[in-house]
Amino acid sequence: MSERSAHTDTGAAGPYGSPYHVPVLWKAVVEGLVTDPAGCYVDATIGGGGHAAALLDALAPEGRVIGIDRDPEALEAVRRRLSDAIEAGRLQLVQGNFADLEAILDRLGVAQIDGLLLDLGVSSHQLDEALRGFSFQAEGPLDMRMDPTSPGPTAAQLLERWSEYELAEVLRRYGEEPRARKLARAICRARPIRTTAELAEVVRREVSPKEATKTLARVFQALRIAVNDELQALERALEAATRRVRPGGRLVVLSYHSLEDRRVKRFLRYGNLKGEPVRDFYGRLIAPWRPLTRRAIRPSDDEVAANPRARSARLRIAERVAETENA
Structure with missing residues (x-):
């Protein structure tokens, strides 16, 4: 099963884990995403706020994070955990689907962002809460909605x-x-x-x-x-990223099964969901993204040992290419 979070043992979870959520590959995510410490970044699946907390620590005081999640329980957990950042105006939370990324940014008056994080899948809290119906290991109503409301x-x-x-x-x-x-x-x-x-x-x-x-x-x-x-939402978010991430900005995607990873890999290589190369007069590939990870980054053995649900994670990073670079 695809999972976005991890083990609830905060001792093994590192500095950004919590009983609600343990961020997978948080160091690689932050290093891959942040290009301007004073910039604006979107964590489009904020979950329990682990990656967002790591991002806020890496950013300058004027740096800003917009956190999106479908799940109102996840947003409530982040409000409790990162209340200081919210009060300081460094973190803004939105309940919504990352498929609607452009509409959300328009509503916030944000034209372009410096980076977008998509951490796909389902959280440990969702898996462990029997009433949500995500897991076959506990009895509960067969629900499975990311937003139960x-x-x-x-x-x-x-x-x-x-x-x-x-x-x-x-x-x-x-x-x-x-x-x-x-x-x-x-x-x-x-x-x-x-x-x-x-x-x-x-x-x-x-x-x-x-x-x-x-x-x-x-x-x-x-x-x-x-x-x-989920897959249609991912495709819409990837296409929105091309229009909203500034040239030089980054897209970071954590996927947990091959259906997601294949789409991400194809999109980052060719800039479209069909996987069809577009070439210029000289046969050079024209693509809006430059993949920075030749192969997906995997969790280390130590991280998987501490966090078994991280074992299927695949991290890909790409940089938005300026139009002049394809000219």
Whole structure:
């Protein structure tokens, strides 16, 4: 399962971890993102505020961070944790979807930013809170909405609504599940399914005990991505970054599964979501981003040992290219 946060042991979490959230690869994030200490940066998935706290420490007093999150519980945790920065005007919080990045910046009167951080996935708090319905390891309502106050459908409602074919497509496309058709058939036969435990039991009956955990992770990932429209939100945010990050500014993305990472890698290389190279008269590649990480940065063995949920993280960094550099 894709995770954005980590272990709740603050001793192992480093200086910016908290019981709510442990920021993955925080040093690499800050070093990769900050080019102007007095600049304006957006943490578009602020979570428990770990990366934002590290950014604020790295910035000059006049430096500014805008923190966005869908989850009102995450924003409340940040308000408690970083109240001084909020009162000083260095941190501004917005409840919203990073898919709407441009509308949010317009509302704040911000034309361009110096850097954008996208830390994708789901937080430890969301995974550990059974009532949120993200985890198959605890029983709770099958919800999975990043914003539980939103009117959007829950995972349980979508399972009730989808045909067997539609469910199989979701499991195949978003979970890369090889038994998508078989599992979709079993889930549809078992409807209505209202809790995480009920869904987990249906899946376990269809696979061997050795395969159960990985299969459940793929099924729950697929449903979560569908409920929250995560890949489409990522694509919209990447396109917005090209228009809003200033030349010389940075884009930093932490992804946790191949569906996200492939999109990010392709976009940073070619500047579009189709992965189609655009070349000038001389055959030189024209792209709005210059990747600064030839390969994705991975957590160290020590970080993974202290923070097991960081093991799947992939960090990519790119710099916005001035139009004259492509001329």
